[in-house]
Structures are given as C-alpha cells and as structure tokens.
Amino acid sequence: MAPNAARRSESSRKAILAATAELCGENGYARLTIEAIAARAGVSKKTIYRWWPSKGAVVLELLDQTATIAIEPPDSGDLATDLRTLLTEVIGMLTPPETSPGIGLIAEALHDPDLARELRERLIRPRIATFKQRLRRAQDAGQLSPDADLDVALDLLYGPLYHRMVFHLGMPDPSYLDSLIAHTLRALTPPRH
Amino acid sequence: MAPNAARRSESSRKAILAATAELCGENGYARLTIEAIAARAGVSKKTIYRWWPSKGAVVLELLDQTATIAIEPPDSGDLATDLRTLLTEVIGMLTPPETSPGIGLIAEALHDPDLARELRERLIRPRIATFKQRLRRAQDAGQLSPDADLDVALDLLYGPLYHRMVFHLGMPDPSYLDSLIAHTLRALTPPRH
Numbered sequence: 001m002a003p004n005a006a007r008r009s010e011s012s013r014k015a016i017l018a019a020t021a022e023l024c025g026e027n028g029y030a031r032l033t034i035e036a037i038a039a040r041a042g043v044s045k046k047t048i049y050r051w052w053p054s055k056g057a058v059v060l061e062l063l064d065q066t067a068t069i070a071i072e073p074p075d076s077g078d079l080a081t082d083l084r085t086l087l088t089e090v091i092g093m094l095t096p097p098e099t100s101p102g103i104g105l106i107a108e109a110l111h112d113p114d115l116a117r118e119l120r121e122r123l124i125r126p127r128i129a130t131f132k133q134r135l136r137r138a139q140d141a142g143q144l145s146p147d148a149d150l151d152v153a154l155d156l157l158y159g160p161l162y163h164r165m166v167f168h169l170g171m172p173d174p175s176y177l178d179s180l181i182a183h184t185l186r187a188l189t190p191p192r193h
Numbered sequence: 194m195a196p197n198a199a200r201r202s203e204s205s206r207k208a209i210l211a212a213t214a215e216l217c218g219e220n221g222y223a224r225l226t227i228e229a230i231a232a233r234a235g236v237s238k239k240t241i242y243r244w245w246p247s248k249g250a251v252v253l254e255l256l257d258q259t260a261t262i263a264i265e266p267p268d269s270g271d272l273a274t275d276l277r278t279l280l281t282e283v284i285g286m287l288t289p290p291e292t293s294p295g296i297g298l299i300a301e302a303l304h305d306p307d308l309a310r311e312l313r314e315r316l317i318r319p320r321i322a323t324f325k326q327r328l329r330r331a332q333d334a335g336q337l338s339p340d341a342d343l344d345v346a347l348d349l350l351y352g353p354l355y356h357r358m359v360f361h362l363g364m365p366d367p368s369y370l371d372s373l374i375a376h377t378l379r380a381l382t383p384p385r386h
Contacts, residue, residue, distance in 0.1 A: 159352020
C-alpha cells in the first residue's frame with residue numbers, strides 16, 4: 001500500500017475504535033450499531049465491514065487495544081500489589097455495568113460460538129499466559145507453594161469478578177479486593193512454621 | 194378459585210415450565226419464544242402472559258423450581274463433600290453451554306436491568322443465604338477460621354464456574370473441582386501447628 005493510503009487506513013481504524021468506545025459509553029453495547037459507528041467515525045459502513053465481520057469483532061479489537069496488560073505482567077516485586085494492579089484493570093473494564101463494552105461482548109459471546117472462540121483465543125488466552133508468567137515467577141522465588149495449581153490460582157483470583165458480574169452483586173471495592181487477594185494467597189502459599 | 198380451576202391452572206403452569214425446559218434443551222435460549230412455549234404446552238399465549246411478563250421470567254421460574262438447594266443446605270458432616278454437592282449442581286445448570294437455560298438467562302440479564310434484579314433477588318440471594326448458613330455451621334464447629342470472610346468464601350468457590358463460563362474455558366471436571374475446593378479450604382482454615 002502507498003504510504004498515504006496506509007496512513008489513511010490507520011487513521012480510519014483509530015477513528016472507528018474511538019467511535020465504538022464513545023457510543024458504547026453513551027448508550028451501551030446492545031444499542032451499538034455498525035451504522036452509528038460509521039456515522040460517528042466519518043467512514044462508510046463498507047470500510048468497517050472490510051476489516052471486521054460484526055460489531056462484536058470491533059469491540060473485541062477495542063478491548064484488545066485498551067487492555068495494557070497483554071504482553072508484560074506488572075512486576076513491582078510485591079505479588080499482592082501486582083495482583084491488585086491486574087484485577088483493578090479488569091474491574092475497570094467491567095464498570096459501569098450498563099455501558100461496559102466488555103460486559104456487552106461477554107453477553108453476546110454467550111450465544112455466539114464464533115465470537116466466543118475469538119474472545120477466548122484472541123483476548124483471554126494471551127492474558128492468561130501473562131498472568132501465569134507472573135505467578136510462575138513468584139513460585140520460582142518461593143513466594144507460592146511449589147504444588148500450588150496456577151490454573152486454580154487464576155480461577156480463584158478472577159472468578160469473583162465474574163461471579164459478581166453475572167449476578168449483579170457489584171464489583172469489589174479496594175478493601176474487599178485486598179481481602180480476596182489475601183485469602184487467595186493463603187490458599188497458594190506454604191504454611192508458616 | 195374453584196378446585197377444578199385451581200387444578201387446571203396448576204397443570205397449565207407445569208406444562209408451560211416443562212415445555213420451556215424441553216425447547217431450551219432442543220434449540221437454546223436465544224431461539225426460545227413465548228409462541229413456541231404456548232404451542233408445546235397446549236395453552237394460549239395469553240395464559241403465559243397472565244403469569245409471566247417475558248420468556249426470561251418463565252425461565253427464571255423454571256430454574257427456581259429445578260434447583261433443589263434453595264432452602265436447606267446439604268450437611269453430610271463433611272464440608273468438602275457438601276461443597277462438591279453444591280458446586281456440582283451449579284455446574285449441571287451451566288451445562289451444556291449451548292442450551293443451558295441458566296446461561297441464557299444470565300446473558301439476557303446482562304442487558305436487562307429488571308431481569309437482572311429478579312435474577313439476583315429471587316434466585317441468587319436465597320441461595321447465597323443457604324450457602325452461608327452451611328459455612329457458618331462449619332465455622333461454629335471450628336472447621337473454618339473464625340476470621341474467614343464468608344462473602345469471600347462464596348466468591349472463591351462459585352467464581353471459578355462463572356469465570357470459566359464467560360470465557361468458554363469449559364466447566365471443571367471432578368478432579369479439578371476437588372483441587373478448587375481444597376485450595377479454597379486452605380484459604381479459609383486455620384494453619385495447622
């Protein structure tokens with residue numbers, strides 16, 4: 001592609017993702033349409049459909065760009081601090097419930113197997129790998145039991161957010177989050193003698 | 194109401210719930226309609242709408258009737274065994290993902306605040322109370338730390354099921370479920386000396 005066309009493409013792509021974030025924040029995922037995104041971004045519907053098959057796919061890419069923890073896990077030296085950083089970012093993506101693009105995408109994927117597969121393989125699996133990388137480092141440093149199951153660790157730490165999301169019980173506040181992390185670390189660390 | 198009319202009402206109610214369960218199992222929640230339920234149950238749509246405002250409300254009542262653990266928690270004497278019983282029942286309600294009425298209802302409630310409130314207050318809160326009653330008994334018997342947070346316990350035990358549900362990671366098999374329960378109990382029990 002000629003440099004100018006590539007630059008135009010990239011600026012359209014950014015405008016589409018920005019419009020998607022704005023519209024979802026204003027009206028919620030359920031009322032988001034490709035038409036509205038095209039109008040807000042100043043592009044044609046055809047341009048959007050050239051890159052994405054559905055609004056779900058656009059929102060998936062938006063989330064992939066927004067979540068900063070994809071590649072390198074935080075490592076402050078203190079595991080509890082890093083877990084708080086990771087979980088707080090996810091809480092942010094699930095808040096507020098009425099207009100969160102993340103919750104909208106999750107709801108749609110629950111009855112769309114293709115979108116579900118994309119969500120899992122493209123967005124979630126790489127982040128699970130990042131998370132386990134951080135935990136493995138803690139395990140190597142003796143901060144977690146050598147026999148702690150890191151898949152269980154993932155489920156124990158992230159599960160509460162999704163349990164609370166699906167039953168509309170409210171996201172953890174900072175002190176509840178600290179309690180969740182402290183309990184989970186107790187499950188994963190060797191007893192002190 | 195005359196006895197005959199009451200009996201007719203009750204048999205219609207049962208036929209409607211049975212038809213809802215069958216149709217959901219055959220085609221999934223998304224394709225369920227009040228029309229189809231009425232046809233299968235041999236009642237009019239008007240009869241259904243007299244009792245329920247929407248298909249979500251019918252499915253909510255179906256789940257409320259199906260889940261046996263509403264009022265009295267299991268108490269075999271062994272806490273891990275009882276937790277396995279409770280969690281296995283929930284796993285059953287979330288399986289198979291394509292046709293589970295529970296998952297269908299959860300997905301719909303994620304963008305319907307009224308249904309979300311019904312789901313939480315009618316189906317979930319009473320079961321949370323039942324669960325905490327069982328845990329409180331274990332705490333009184335010294336099987337859980339006096340300072341274990343029972344809200345956290347709820348989130349740690351049930352969270353993994355919903356985390357795995359929303360990201361299509363597959364429900365826990367029995368050995369993984371045992372590992373989840375063992376880790377969680379370690380988080381909630383006093384260290385052994």
